Amino acid sequence: MRLTEFIHANHKSIIEDWVAFARTLSPWSDGMGEASLRDHAEELLTAVVKDMNSPQTLMQQSEKSKGNALDGALALIGQKHASDRLETGISLDQLVSEFRALRASVLTQWERTQSNSQGEITRFNEAIDETLAESTARYSETVNATREQFLGILGHDLRNPIGAIIMGAQLLIESGGLESVEIATGILNSGNRMSRMVNDLLDLTRTRLGSGIPVVLSGSNLETVCRQAIAELQIMLPKAKLVFG
Structure with a gap:
């Protein structure tokens, strides 16, 4: 099973991990319902899978590593998530930790299947990094404005x-x-x-x-x-x- 197929098949348990982690970010998460904690998690996973399944040249990979990826679904989701989270009072460190926890959740569950594809893991990391970069940029822009x-x-x-x-x-x-x-x-x-x-x-x-x-x-x-x-x-x-x- 490819990593993208794994994410699609196990998106519910991945989202459950996302919500469980978000709930630990007290006092920000105190009193928040599951829908608010989940926010754009499902849309994010869908965009990640779509990005990983799309063809990518070496030049595009190089541009991504430099933070120069073209605007797309990942960028939009990252910006929306940052804007929504900022309205609820989340800190920048907490926002970043959400993506770090998501990465750990997916890769940990993926390793349990005893599947291993370094190329797919690289693409997954690129997708998460791109979304994280857009989220932190939008967060900083909004706070400064x-x-x-x-x-x-x-x-x-x-x-x-x-x-x-x-x-x-x-x-x-x-x-x-x-x-x-x-x-x-x-x-x-x-x-x-x-x-x-x-x-x-x-x-x-x-x-x-x-x-x-x-x-x-x-x-x-x-x-x-x-x-x-x-x-x-x-x-x-x-x-x-x-x-x-």
Whole structure:
């Protein structure tokens, strides 16, 4: 039996091994159902078998070894799997370990049949490596894009509270005292917002060190948030008429 035939005939037990390993990746896997843990495992095995059964020249093999394989089913599956896993909060090390475990599962089960074909094992390893390369590339691209977007949003949102603080301070200096409670309150609110943004920036720093951004769900009053934003603008633009309704 060829390795491709073996994978096709034993894909259920291979997928069971995949799911069992994914379940060990705690705390990421905690509370996840079998379908989520399985993800694209079956599609991946199908693409691997198809790739191994397709003819390959020495030039194509050389390009694969350099990471220059043409985009195809393996690349697409690798990208999709990375995107889905990233949404669930998996780390890059855990993503890589899934492919390492899949390789070990297939080759271990294959050895039990006492079959041996070095050429087929080479093709199998090439297919896994290609998919892994695409997955890690997509993972890194998505993480980097998310970080850049976060920094862009943070920088934009900092402008209003900082502007309000500067203008409020100038008005206090011109007034010659701290009798304006409304202005002082605006400064306090803006300072609090900046403090929360600094905390967000610190959370982002933690992601650069490998941890995820902690998310705490809580209730919020959208009207209050909007009124605070308008109050900040009013301090920056004291002569403007701002209406909330």
